[in-house]
Amino acid sequence: MSAYFRNIGIAISTLWDGMRLTWKHFVNKKELNATLQYPHEKWPIPERHIGFPEASYNIIRSRLHVDIDNCISCRRCERACPIHCIKIDAVKAPKDHELGQTSNGTDKKLLVARFDIDMAECCWCNLCTYDCPEECIYMVGGPNGKKHPIDYEFSKRDRNDLVFQFATASDEQVAEISAAAGVADPRAARKQRRENYYLPDGGQAEAVDVKAADKADKPAVDKPKVKAKPAEPKMDMSALSVIEDRVVRGLAKKTAMGAVRAGKQPVEVAEAVKAALSEAGKLTAALETIIGQLAQATITQPEAAATEKPVAETKAAKDTPEGEIDLSVLDGITDRMARGKAKAILNRAKRQGGPVAAAVDEIRTTLSGLGKLNSEIEEILAKLEG
Amino acid sequence: MTSFTDSLIKGLLDLGLVPGGSAALALVGAVIFLGVAVFLLIALNALIAVYFERKVSAFMQDRLGPMEAGFFGFAGGKRFWGGIAQTVADALKLLGKEDIIPTDTDRKLFIIAPFIIFGAAFCAIIGIPVGYGLVISDFNIGIFYVVAISSVGVIGIILSGWASNNKWSLYGAMRAAAQIISYELPIGMSLLLVVMVVGSLQFHDIVAWQETNRWFIIHSPFTVIAFLIFFLSGVAEVNRTPFDLPESESELVAGFMTEYSGFRWAIFFLSEYANVAVVSLMTAIVFLGGWLSPVGGLLRTFSVADGWYYLEGPWWGAFWISVKAIFLIFVMMWFRWTWPRMRVDQLMYTAWKVFIPFALVNIFLVGVWELLFA
Ligand code: SF4
Ligand code: SF4
Numbered sequence: 001m002s003a004y005f006r007n008i009g010i011a012i013s014t015l016w017d018g019m020r021l022t023w024k025h026f027v028n029k030k031e032l033n034a035t036l037q038y039p040h041e042k043w044p045i046p047e048r049h050i051g052f053p054e055a056s057y058n059i060i061r062s063r064l065h066v067d068i069d070n071c072i073s074c075r076r077c078e079r080a081c082p083i084h085c086i087k088i089d090a091v092k093a094p095k096d097h098e099l100g101q102t103s104n105g106t107d108k109k110l111l112v113a114r115f116d117i118d119m120a121e122c123c124w125c126n127l128c129t130y131d132c133p134e135e136c137i138y139m140v141g142g143p144n145g146k147k148h149p150i151d152y153e154f155s156k157r158d159r160n161d162l163v164f165q166f167a168t169a170s171d172e173q174v175a176e177i178s179a180a181a182g183v184a185d186p187r188a189a190r191k192q193r194r195e196n197y198y199l200p201d202g203g204q205a206e207a208v209d210v211k212a213a214d215k216a217d218k219p220a221v222d223k224p225k226v227k228a229k230p231a232e233p234k235m236d237m238s239a240l241s242v243i244e245d246r247v248v249r250g251l252a253k254k255t256a257m258g259a260v261r262a263g264k265q266p267v268e269v270a271e272a273v274k275a276a277l278s279e280a281g282k283l284t285a286a287l288e289t290i291i292g293q294l295a296q297a298t299i300t301q302p303e304a305a306a307t308e309k310p311v312a313e314t315k316a317a318k319d320t321p322e323g324e325i326d327l328s329v330l331d332g333i334t335d336r337m338a339r340g341k342a343k344a345i346l347n348r349a350k351r352q353g354g355p356v357a358a359a360v361d362e363i364r365t366t367l368s369g370l371g372k373l374n375s376e377i378e379e380i381l382a383k384l385e386g
Numbered sequence: 387m388t389s390f391t392d393s394l395i396k397g398l399l400d401l402g403l404v405p406g407g408s409a410a411l412a413l414v415g416a417v418i419f420l421g422v423a424v425f426l427l428i429a430l431n432a433l434i435a436v437y438f439e440r441k442v443s444a445f446m447q448d449r450l451g452p453m454e455a456g457f458f459g460f461a462g463g464k465r466f467w468g469g470i471a472q473t474v475a476d477a478l479k480l481l482g483k484e485d486i487i488p489t490d491t492d493r494k495l496f497i498i499a500p501f502i503i504f505g506a507a508f509c510a511i512i513g514i515p516v517g518y519g520l521v522i523s524d525f526n527i528g529i530f531y532v533v534a535i536s537s538v539g540v541i542g543i544i545l546s547g548w549a550s551n552n553k554w555s556l557y558g559a560m561r562a563a564a565q566i567i568s569y570e571l572p573i574g575m576s577l578l579l580v581v582m583v584v585g586s587l588q589f590h591d592i593v594a595w596q597e598t599n600r601w602f603i604i605h606s607p608f609t610v611i612a613f614l615i616f617f618l619s620g621v622a623e624v625n626r627t628p629f630d631l632p633e634s635e636s637e638l639v640a641g642f643m644t645e646y647s648g649f650r651w652a653i654f655f656l657s658e659y660a661n662v663a664v665v666s667l668m669t670a671i672v673f674l675g676g677w678l679s680p681v682g683g684l685l686r687t688f689s690v691a692d693g694w695y696y697l698e699g700p701w702w703g704a705f706w707i708s709v710k711a712i713f714l715i716f717v718m719m720w721f722r723w724t725w726p727r728m729r730v731d732q733l734m735y736t737a738w739k740v741f742i743p744f745a746l747v748n749i750f751l752v753g754v755w756e757l758l759f760a
Binding site for chain 2: 004008015018019021022023025026029032033034035037
């Protein structure tokens with residue numbers, strides 16, 4: 001029975017103890033409160049003192065900052081960035097517009113109309129900072145602490161606020177310099193695009209294709225679709241193919257090709273090859289005879305008409321179903337190597353719109369040089385000519 | 387005794403707002419009006435109480451609680467009212483949530499269960515006066531009605547646990563049944579002694595007795611014990627820590643509420659805080675003098691002077707009863723954030739071996755006291 005009452009007594013006293021304790025905490029919140037209300041209050045940033053001078057600290061991957069007054073708009077940082085989160089628009093100022101100099105003494109020739117870094121995309125690889133010739137883009141804090149205090153948080157309520165805009169040029173300045181330089185004002189163009197894209201009531205225009213508008217915004221340059229290869233003289237070098245030593249063959253061919261491109265005659269080409277090989281200490285009697293054959297080879301000068309043919313026309317020629325050249329005829333050749341070579345030559349001729357007869361001749365010489373020419377192939381080639 | 391319903395019916399009839407002057411129509415109008423009012427009151431009560439509870443718990447744990455959400459210039463930050471709109475935001479979030487009814491539940495029971503619990507809390511509030519004449523319906527068996535109707539809530543709890551088809555919920559429901567049946571007894575017995583002394587079950591009579599004599603908590607040494615037993619059992623009735631076994635988060639996830647979400651879950655919450663208010667108001671009325679001013683009460687008790695009654699009257703009464711009830715709600719929160727949850731056997735031990743014997747002995751001793759001193 002006494003244990004029962006003792007039990008109740010202990011229960012009451014311990015419960016009361018607990019309540020006293022929580023009461024103490026309840027009324028003493030000024031002193032005991034452990035919460036730091038983060039955006040409103042912050043801990044001081046601890047100083048780094050590990051026994052080195054500031055400058056020898058490692059870079060702190062905190063936040064990028066651009067000293068825009070020192071930027072020459074060379075766009076190296078933009079190109080270095082692996083994820084393209086730096087966006088620069090620049091206008092080349094005409095001669096009579098001085099933009100001043102950077103602190104390194106470099107003349108600024110371009111006006112920075114836009115220098116945006118999307119820190120939400122940045123991967124803090126720090127690659128952009130190494131390339132900057134003016135050392136004006138850098139990670140803040142650490143060794144750069146003197147230039148800009150560290151900013152390790154930059155928390156924002158809106159993701160768009162993470163696009164840091166560094167360009168300081170005023171709208172008027174950009175407009176003025178663009179007008180003087182005779183180019184489109186990039187900033188006004190961007191604004192216009194936005195306005196076109198978003199209707200006044202906040203909706204989105206259907207008809208405007210933003211990507212197209214973006215493209216249209218860029219200076220229109222009529223780039224040729226296919227780069228025309230510079231017309232080069234060609235020489236039949238199959239004679240050299242019999243050289244067994246790989247290194248020697250390569251050297252010989254390379255030299256010969258260089259000589260041909262330089263506009264040398266076959267005899268001179270052979271001389272050049274001989275000289276190159278003797279210089280390398282590889283020239284033997286057997287090689288000399290092979291190279292001698294080279295002197296007899298012909299150099300085909302490029303046909304101006306063939307290379308200058310517009311792309312569309314060649315395409316059209318290709319599209320004609322019964323073209324002069326039908327590659328499938330060559331499928332009859334059993335020897336794999338010979339078939340490949342023949343097809344390659346014919347194909348090239350077809351692309352350049354050259355005559356079939358010349359191509360067949362070339363095939364013949366090539367294959368005979370390789371010792372692959374036989375009656376079967378002769379028959380097929382004759383069919384091709386006929 | 388007038389009640390809100392009576393005066394509303396009378397007012398409607400007097401102003402000629404009821405077509406044909408039919409008393410039945412006036413009653414319907416009054417009931418609808420008061421029902422909506424009570425519902426809004428319960429919702430408001432939950433909003434304020436949750437905010438209060440979060441702040442109390444935070445301060446007791448050296449935190450700050452909600453500090454950011456605000457409105458009308460009361461936007462958070464470092465002010466003490468920081469986060470004043472937190473519960474409003476939470477309520478809107480709850481209402482916006484998907485209403486999930488798990489596939490294997492007993493659909494019908496699952497849907498009505500929260501409303502049974504809510505209905506019980508709602509009905510209990512109807513019988514409780516918050517000042518002289520400030521009651522929606524003045525029952526002459528008020529105490530009996532409130533105790534009886536608030537126990538109906540346990541049916542809702544058992545239904546929700548059963549219908550959820552979830553072991554945690556079922557455990558929670560079974561615990562709730564055992565707990566509420568056990569704690570009904572000490573509650574009834576501690577109230578019995580009050581009823582015995584006053585000779586009436588009507589709240590107004592009990593307060594009137596306290597007005598002419600003294601508050602029940604200081605009626606005799608035994609009523610202090612009765613007060614403690616009643617209040618603690620009340621805490622157990624509304625399933626709050628340390629008696630929150632039915633919904634113990636750490637063992638049963640949320641007990642009978644595990645499968646509920648969104649609006650239905652909000653209904654559980656509303657009823658929980660409505661029940662908290664009911665228990666506090668009951669305790670305040672029965673033991674702490676109801677709407678009597680403590681000033682006048684003290685003066686009367688010690689017969690110092692008469693005539694200091696300017697702090698009394700129906701609206702002052704509402705103020706005083708709110709102060710007492712809010713204090714008791716605070717104490718409940720204080721319990722909650724101090725005491726650890728009981729084990730099931732400790733819960734039963736407390737009810738059957740401590741509270742009930744003490745309550746029984748109390749009845750006897752108070753009877754003796756009344757014989758000797760009344
Ligand atoms: S740190 Fe790397 S990712 Fe970030 S802007 Fe520079 S180059 Fe781009
Ligand atoms: S590399 Fe430096 S100077 Fe060049 S554009 Fe970037 S920030 Fe400007």
